[in-house]
Amino acid sequence: MGPGDPELVTLKAARLIGSADVVAYHAGVGRQSNARRIAADLVPEGCVEECLTYPVTTGTTSHPDGYAGALADFYVESADRLAAHLAAGRDVVLLAEGDPLFYGSFMYMHDALAERFETTVVPGVPAFAAATAAIAWPLVRQTDVLTVLPGTLPEPELARRLADTDGAVIMKLGRTFPAVRRALEAAGRLDHAMYVERASTGSERSMPVAEVDPGSVPYFSLVVVNGDSVHGRGRREALPKPATPVGHEGAASGELLVVGLGPGPESWSTPEVRSALDTVDHVVGYAPYVARVPQRAGLRRHASGNGVEIDRARAALDLARAGERVAVVSGGDAGVFGMATAVLEAAEDPAYDGVAVRVLPGLSAVQAVAARAGAPIGGDFAVLSLSDRLKPWPVLERRLRALAEADLVLAVYNPASRSRTEQLVRARELLLEHRPADTVVVVGRDVGRAEESLVVTTLAELDVASVDMKCLLLVGSSSTRVDRAGRVWTPRWVEA
Incomplete structure (x- = not known):
């Protein structure tokens, strides 16, 4: 209708x-x-x-x-x-x-x-189309992204999504309006948000969100956030660009922080990391990791896709060189197959000699999976990424063989993906040349998240087809065992 x-x-x-x-x-x-x-x-x-x-x-x-x-x-x-x-x-x-x-x-x-x-x-005709027509306000142009959000979302999630999009429509107001207003302010979008009530009817009214009386907001109302404000286009005033400061209280000008968020829930991020993220003006990283950082007023987010780590590192270094407070975020620990190495590689450019890089430790995925299983890395262990995107397969094969012969517990990151389905098959065959078929294997998937699963199996019975990039594998040594309660552990001692 x-x-x-x-x-x-x-x-x-x-x-x-x-x-x-x-x-x-x-x-x-x-x-x-x-x-x-x-x-x-x-x-x-x-x-x-x-x-x-x-x-x-x-x-x-x-x-x-x-x-x-x-x-x-x-x-x-x-x-x-x-x-x-x-x-x-x-x-x-x-x-x-x-x-x-x-x-x-x-x-x-x-x-x-x-x-x-x-x-x-x-x-x-949806209500938001009538609302944008009423205020004659373009939502998005060209390649801009429009996000439609229910006001019933948790406030931190609403703020994060508002910060990550160009244009936005927020539905389902009424009692949710105070939280919506706070989320807009945290995302830096309050000055570019319009409130529209009962669009296209005789009782239609509209005004800036900042001027709305929260007690007067009915369910049949919505908020429109102009995508032009992000890019400085159109008639309305653009979002203010961050100034280039001479220095910041509590943080050295020109310092870049590289932090690990941990592998799962917020509680697995260290207090040091959470405190550091509260002091920066910019968060840079792979989009799913940037999405895990709570939005707050003044924080600008720079999310990008996979495979552009060096470009991402340079962008962060450029911001830090200009005096901005910047954090590059990784999942798990930033130094374990994370962004720390990419940042230090990019920082070798003499242009960044004035930028101090500080890496803050985080809980790694191998620790999380091992803890869920018991204590499989209680003895000597090695960590290896099975991705051959940055190293040739013959190198991986040589390292796998050496680790198998050394009888070390092996943690395998990046075991498989949609485009890499054969590497794990070949790795399993190689390991079976040196390890018995009943070698304990732990497959941890999405550990710390709602979809978490943990499978304890053997090298011979490992279902390779069920493994993907969400998994981390722990391949036991000859002394790794499973106790009566199903806990996996490796002794600290090794027989002569």
């Missing part, structure tokens, strides 16, 4: 409503349906109307399964009501505000009914 103005209803939607046997619509408790109001002049006389009234509109309910349970039951009941009409051969039009598949209740009816009955979805 579009955002509110009856003239924004599509011709197709108007035609279908006019020929419907049944017109259904959702409504809040004790409230008129906005969708029904928009369609007031289109609903034919004599058709059956089904008002699907939500049992609750906030998180408070006496339902034994809470708010989610109350809504789940409501959607089942609503689907049953519509199914009865459809089974009787009646055409049903379900009115939806905005676009039916954009944060709409229609989706739940579609999930329940589309496989049983012929279904057509008619697109509509």
